[in-house]
Amino acid sequence: MYQFAYEPTPKNVLLDLMGVNKRHELATSQLGFISDAFDISTNNLRVTLNRLVSTGLITHDGRGVYRLTEKALAKRVFINRWQKNIFHYDNWDHRWLACHLPKKTARPVRKKSLLVLEWYGFAAGLDHLWVRPNNLTLNHAEITTALATLGLEEDAYCFVLQSVPDSLVSQWARQLWDIERLDNEYDALIQSLENSYTALASKPVNASLSETCRLGGEAIHRLAVDPLLPKVIRPQKKYQQLKSIVRKYDRVGRNIWLEQLKKLGVDT
Numbered sequence: 001m002y003q004f005a006y007e008p009t010p011k012n013v014l015l016d017l018m019g020v021n022k023r024h025e026l027a028t029s030q031l032g033f034i035s036d037a038f039d040i041s042t043n044n045l046r047v048t049l050n051r052l053v054s055t056g057l058i059t060h061d062g063r064g065v066y067r068l069t070e071k072a073l074a075k076r077v078f079i080n081r082w083q084k085n086i087f088h089y090d091n092w093d094h095r096w097l098a099c100h101l102p103k104k105t106a107r108p109v110r111k112k113s114l115l116v117l118e119w120y121g122f123a124a125g126l127d128h129l130w131v132r133p134n135n136l137t138l139n140h141a142e143i144t145t146a147l148a149t150l151g152l153e154e155d156a157y158c159f160v161l162q163s164v165p166d167s168l169v170s171q172w173a174r175q176l177w178d179i180e181r182l183d184n185e186y187d188a189l190i191q192s193l194e195n196s197y198t199a200l201a202s203k204p205v206n207a208s209l210s211e212t213c214r215l216g217g218e219a220i221h222r223l224a225v226d227p228l229l230p231k232v233i234r235p236q237k238k239y240q241q242l243k244s245i246v247r248k249y250d251r252v253g254r255n256i257w258l259e260q261l262k263k264l265g266v267d268t
Contacts, residue, residue: 008214010040010048015057016217018068019076020257028064033260037209074149078119082223082243088135089237092230094169096161097134097143098125105153112151120147121227123176131172134160135230173233182227186238189219193245200252209260212253219246 017034018026028046035042049066052058057072068076099117101110117130120143125131136143144158164172196215200208223246226239 008038008210008217010044011052012217013038013040013213014045014048014052015068015072016213017257018058018066018072020254020261024068024073026066028066030261037206038213039210078146078150079221079224082220082226082246086137087228087230088137089231089240092133092135092232095134096125096131096164096169096172097122097136097140097158098161099130099147099152099156099158101128101130101153102155103128105155109153113153113156116147116150116152119150119225121225121229123172123227125168125172125176131161131176132227133230133233136228177227177229177233179229179234182234183236183238186222186242189222190238190242190245193219193242193249197245197249197252200256205256205260208253208256212249212256216246216249216253220250 013034014026018024028049031042031045034040034045049058049060053060053066056069058066059069060066099122101113105113120132120136122130122132134140138146140158140160147156147158148154192215196211200212203211219242223239223243227234228239
């Protein structure tokens, strides 16, 4: 679990910046500015743009303007779900949501399915059966649709487990999620955000641009893939603590970026 790690790669930088302004677009005339801010060569950025087009995450109009596709926008909706109340922390009816993955699936298809399930906090409970507490605000049908939209294989079957033996529940709660590690990582990230927030005003613009994108991106992506566990499994509100500081940090970082984008003539 927790294989997700955010890095300010050219791909992540470009996709994140295209999500800042309301038009979800980026012009090639902005590449020099991005190159200076992140110390990434413009040639590297151009190659990355072409790769993103080939994977269907962005499209271009032939005049040097790139836009996020519906595929990419669906992922942004998932990433930005942290801004809403999306799970029940205190009240959980102790039912579990399960997803059965069939045998003999092609490796690339299965790899994508496992990634999507991990994004939604599922863990391997039994052979070919991935589970999570059924405490999300989405109902069963909505979760199934969301998983399919992000790439869950067609033959996977999601359902709610009405009754699970106490011994198995105890095993799942203790072993499927590394709570101590997760909380320690959250504590470190919260401290980094607080330190950065305090120091941003005294830093050069380029340093602030890079830092807010890197650190803010890491925090937002971490919230997006949080397993969203109920209190009886993860008793401390680390998710809410991180969410609180991210709201404050995201406002400051977004304002820094919007100010610079306006200077480039970007409609924000």
